[in-house]
Amino acid sequence: MMRRKDRAVTDRGKIREIIRSCACLRLGLWDEGEVYIVPLHFGYAEEEGKQVFYFHGAKEGRKNTLIARTHSAGFELDTGYELVSGASACNYTARYQSVIGTGRISLVEEPEAKRRALQAIMLHCTGKADWQFHDANIEKAAVFRLDVEKISCKAHE
Numbered sequence: 001m002m003r004r005k006d007r008a009v010t011d012r013g014k015i016r017e018i019i020r021s022c023a024c025l026r027l028g029l030w031d032e033g034e035v036y037i038v039p040l041h042f043g044y045a046e047e048e049g050k051q052v053f054y055f056h057g058a059k060e061g062r063k064n065t066l067i068a069r070t071h072s073a074g075f076e077l078d079t080g081y082e083l084v085s086g087a088s089a090c091n092y093t094a095r096y097q098s099v100i101g102t103g104r105i106s107l108v109e110e111p112e113a114k115r116r117a118l119q120a121i122m123l124h125c126t127g128k129a130d131w132q133f134h135d136a137n138i139e140k141a142a143v144f145r146l147d148v149e150k151i152s153c154k155a156h157e
Helices: 012-021 062-070 111-126 135-140
Strands: 025-031 034-040 043-047 050-057 072-084 093-108 142-156
Touching (some): 012 093, 025 050, 034 062, 072 142
Antiparallel strands (some): 043 050, 050 142, 093 142
């Protein structure tokens, strides 16, 4: 439950706009008593009414092991941070936009689905579409899909 309801963003279009302005998605995974947080490049899509994030990496490592263990994650994105000074310490504030949520992660294995996911990542990162990916690179990469289960957005502008 969000404490500052006056800062809640509920309009799906505005949430989409904030997500698209973020450069990094931080993925939080549970690792036997501690949280492991990984900053990632990402792609975002809305497919069949669902919000989906895509990311990629190597086929081995801590992130992959933890995803395979639970398929569950938390995520955070933020943008537009600006410190606003005040007359005293308690009068300082910040402007920002942030998105947090949870979701289920699956491995994207079919080559054409991997291409579409990588296109979404590159479009988000560069603003450019129609990238070409060699089959060897498609095979080598681990591509993940995070289906959003819960999401909330907050802004102080």
